[in-house]
Amino acid sequence: MKISILNGRVLIPCERSAPKDDQHGSRADLHIADGRVIAIGDPSSSPSGVLPDGWVPDRVIDARGMLVAPGLVDLAARLREPGFEYRATLESEMQAALVGGVTALVCPPDTDPPLDEPGLVEMLKHRARGLAGAHLYPLGALTVALQGTVITEMAELAEAGCVGFSQANVAIADSQVLLRALQYAKTFGFQVWLQPQDPCLARGGIVHAGPLASRMGLPGIPVIAETVALLTILELVRVTQARVHFCRLSSAAGVALVRAAKLEGLPVTCDVSVHHLHVTDQDIGWFDANHRVDPPFRSQRDRDAIRAGLEDGTVDAICSDHTPVDDDAKALPYGEAEPGTTGLELLLPLVLKWATETRTPLARAIATITTGPAAIVGVDQMAGTGAGMLAVGAVADLMIFDPDALWTVDRNSLVSQGRHSPFLGYELAGRVMTTFVAGQPIFERV
Amino acid sequence: MGTPTRDPDDPLGAVDADRAYVHLLDQLRKVLADESRSPVLVGVHSGGAWLAERLHSDLGLNSPLGYLSSAFHRDDYGSRGLPTNIKPTVLPFDVEAADLIVVDDVLFTGRTARATLNEIFDHGRPARVELAVLADRGGRELPISARFVGASVSLRGTQQLVLSQDTQGHFSFRVES
Amino acid sequence: MIRRHPQIDGQGRLRHLLSIDGLPKAMIERVLDTASAFLDVSDRTVKKLPLLRGRSVFNLFFENSTRTRTTFEIAAQRLSADVFNLNISASSASKGESLLDTIDNLAAMNADLFVVRHAQSGAPFLIAQHLDQLGKDVHVINAGDGRHEHPTQALLDAYTIRHFKKNFTGLRIALVGDILHSRVARSNIHALTTLGVPDVRAVGPATLLPGGLESMGVRVFHDMREGLRDVDVVIMLRLQNERMRGALLPSAQEYFKHYGLTPEKLAYAAPDAIVMHPGPMNRGVEIDSAVADGPQAVILSQVTFGIAVRMAVLGMIAA
Numbered sequence: 001m002k003i004s005i006l007n008g009r010v011l012i013p014c015e016r017s018a019p020k021d022d023q024h025g026s027r028a029d030l031h032i033a034d035g036r037v038i039a040i041g042d043p044s045s046s047p048s049g050v051l052p053d054g055w056v057p058d059r060v061i062d063a064r065g066m067l068v069a070p071g072l073v074d075l076a077a078r079l080r081e082p083g084f085e086y087r088a089t090l091e092s093e094m095q096a097a098l099v100g101g102v103t104a105l106v107c108p109p110d111t112d113p114p115l116d117e118p119g120l121v122e123m124l125k126h127r128a129r130g131l132a133g134a135h136l137y138p139l140g141a142l143t144v145a146l147q148g149t150v151i152t153e154m155a156e157l158a159e160a161g162c163v164g165f166s167q168a169n170v171a172i173a174d175s176q177v178l179l180r181a182l183q184y185a186k187t188f189g190f191q192v193w194l195q196p197q198d199p200c201l202a203r204g205g206i207v208h209a210g211p212l213a214s215r216m217g218l219p220g221i222p223v224i225a226e227t228v229a230l231l232t233i234l235e236l237v238r239v240t241q242a243r244v245h246f247c248r249l250s251s252a253a254g255v256a257l258v259r260a261a262k263l264e265g266l267p268v269t270c271d272v273s274v275h276h277l278h279v280t281d282q283d284i285g286w287f288d289a290n291h292r293v294d295p296p297f298r299s300q301r302d303r304d305a306i307r308a309g310l311e312d313g314t315v316d317a318i319c320s321d322h323t324p325v326d327d328d329a330k331a332l333p334y335g336e337a338e339p340g341t342t343g344l345e346l347l348l349p350l351v352l353k354w355a356t357e358t359r360t361p362l363a364r365a366i367a368t369i370t371t372g373p374a375a376i377v378g379v380d381q382m383a384g385t386g387a388g389m390l391a392v393g394a395v396a397d398l399m400i401f402d403p404d405a406l407w408t409v410d411r412n413s414l415v416s417q418g419r420h421s422p423f424l425g426y427e428l429a430g431r432v433m434t435t436f437v438a439g440q441p442i443f444e445r446v
Numbered sequence: 447m448g449t450p451t452r453d454p455d456d457p458l459g460a461v462d463a464d465r466a467y468v469h470l471l472d473q474l475r476k477v478l479a480d481e482s483r484s485p486v487l488v489g490v491h492s493g494g495a496w497l498a499e500r501l502h503s504d505l506g507l508n509s510p511l512g513y514l515s516s517a518f519h520r521d522d523y524g525s526r527g528l529p530t531n532i533k534p535t536v537l538p539f540d541v542e543a544a545d546l547i548v549v550d551d552v553l554f555t556g557r558t559a560r561a562t563l564n565e566i567f568d569h570g571r572p573a574r575v576e577l578a579v580l581a582d583r584g585g586r587e588l589p590i591s592a593r594f595v596g597a598s599v600s601l602r603g604t605q606q607l608v609l610s611q612d613t614q615g616h617f618s619f620r621v622e623s
Numbered sequence: 624m625i626r627r628h629p630q631i632d633g634q635g636r637l638r639h640l641l642s643i644d645g646l647p648k649a650m651i652e653r654v655l656d657t658a659s660a661f662l663d664v665s666d667r668t669v670k671k672l673p674l675l676r677g678r679s680v681f682n683l684f685f686e687n688s689t690r691t692r693t694t695f696e697i698a699a700q701r702l703s704a705d706v707f708n709l710n711i712s713a714s715s716a717s718k719g720e721s722l723l724d725t726i727d728n729l730a731a732m733n734a735d736l737f738v739v740r741h742a743q744s745g746a747p748f749l750i751a752q753h754l755d756q757l758g759k760d761v762h763v764i765n766a767g768d769g770r771h772e773h774p775t776q777a778l779l780d781a782y783t784i785r786h787f788k789k790n791f792t793g794l795r796i797a798l799v800g801d802i803l804h805s806r807v808a809r810s811n812i813h814a815l816t817t818l819g820v821p822d823v824r825a826v827g828p829a830t831l832l833p834g835g836l837e838s839m840g841v842r843v844f845h846d847m848r849e850g851l852r853d854v855d856v857v858i859m860l861r862l863q864n865e866r867m868r869g870a871l872l873p874s875a876q877e878y879f880k881h882y883g884l885t886p887e888k889l890a891y892a893a894p895d896a897i898v899m900h901p902g903p904m905n906r907g908v909e910i911d912s913a914v915a916d917g918p919q920a921v922i923l924s925q926v927t928f929g930i931a932v933r934m935a936v937l938g939m940i941a942a
Contacts, residue, residue: 214836215809218744531656
């Protein structure tokens, strides 16, 4: 299908901070044919790419007042299939992804059963392909049943489509097993995704261990649970040279350790959940179970350090950490409530909110959810897709969004079956109007 | 009994709280002169308590002075909740078979008097209970009457009669709408 | 989002009692004043007042406690309420019924007031907010939630202190023991700092003191003698059996040696200092019998005052 997107502002992700006039993207028309971007043109100067003579689009989309950007790449979205269909289904969550402008997503292996068998991975990928939505990149389980004793058949799982290996948030207690798992992954060049949390120091903990936990009488998870795990894993990385991606950093000390490790040249990267850019432990209010997440929201100082880490490039990517939880599991006292918050539809507006508050140029902000995460997954893993880029010749995985459209986050406006978020009731700016996968407008907001 | 009732637009007219007090005091002296009686005074917080203290002193009574709170037996708990500033009931004598004179400042609907009766009966069975008030403003909603009245006043339903006591101990009435 | 504390309604009245944290000083003082008036009811021939006549008070104790439940029952009955005791540990919750389902069922029985004790911090807030959202006119009193708060205990402790010491300003008060796990300690810290006590101290080993106490206005001591020096009130906290030996503490004996209140340690306090304990006491663990039975202990007064204070709370809320 030949599509012309006219009158919009094209936002090209930029890793370094962009010059000031890139704050709002540049006015340009964009044209799609055969599933690829064939031309991006500023009408007043020479366009890039070539529009064939006699170009007549099958469809013209007026993107006046909107931004045209690459489809988002989300490094962590739980789709709850297989096994947790009572919380959410592939259909509903893939739809939520499109509504959120996400065209590629990585899902953790903590399904039921966990993704430790190639057959499960193949079935999942097959189901996702059938839904013709975002591209799905599953992470395989690092150990069988995520139990932390027997490593999985990583080569088989990679062949089935796993882009990396992970324990989700079930840390391996036995450091020798972790060492072996990293060595084995290194053998094949696989990337290991780990959420750094020492299970013993975190044991029994529910919120960030700080003055707020003391005041609320809730058991705390100290920052050292994150740093001790980071230090251990970093030592193992030094020894094995395995590639490790740290998932969901939550503390200032954690960011500092990764910063030092990168300076040292260790093969590590990291991400943070978009919610941790905004929410602190103080936002628990009167024991609001929607506030319960893993890792917990920490102090203002930690949040500020995460923001600083994004600014100086220590933090490579922002993800949604989309974790649908059913109503019953949240209608419980805080300590019994299931951790998790909806994220796919909040990823873009919360990144925009962060960008506005910190005066981060939009091109830089969008990079944290497009090119940044794509680089983590690996561009060759994402071959045949837009891979977070917006360029002539690239597959047209992109989205059109209105950065100023205000909407209220509530049960009616959310498409995902996960309807719990610390932002319930908040008004946010930023709404996706159209999402394209391989040049097809799969989602259009009416 | 007391001075004649007055026009509601000029309710206090010639009603002077000090004069009403003197009139009340005279009536109580007559009771004390009767040797078959040995009454104990009990003041209802707060206005009745002041009055009772003054009467107790002016009558030269040796018997202990009691204080009553009507707070716990009020009939408007459901709508108004517990009153703030509850001063407690203190009855430093045996209520059983006692001869009580309850002293209050203003008698109006009779509900406070009813509540104080309930309060008394929570402590025992008195031999008799009589009511002495500085002003009776009519408007009874319950079958209650005061044996001893300082003055009668007529007021509109929306008006309130408030007793105050200055630093020298002089009483005065004012009408609040 | 800063919202109004759920225990206070739109007109500024106390609708529930969920925590001392967020209870204005004037309201605390009102409870204490009202409790004075209720104190003598136990001495009357007719030990009942009609204030809550016809109201249904449900004691929902998800965590066992005969002592607190009984005092609430006595307080409610003295106000002529009908009291129903539900020991949930023995019934529906263990069959898998969710907390809010249990609450909905009881509210459907036209309960007027729930007195709730639960092992999870924040449970009474969840209950109160759920009932408020449903538009049910049911009041909730927190009788102890996890480690979080035990508001009526702190109120009766404040009453006791006021009874013996008259004024809060100028007092030095020490809380001794397992503050980390103590809801009594947290409520007391909020009550005492709100009432203007200038010197509130926490005494205990590092393993039993939570971080962030200083931000709650408390001075921390690990040396009990120093912590008790010149204090006017000593509040001893109970040490749970399961904490006595493990990673937090090695033994009850070592704990008693350093943190048990003996006459020798009490001598460091002011000569007219009073000794309090929320009960039940572990004699020989946190407190020596000589002190518990001695002239400075006011522990039994706390129990008496506890009934009046709970009557005051019930009376103020249930209107």
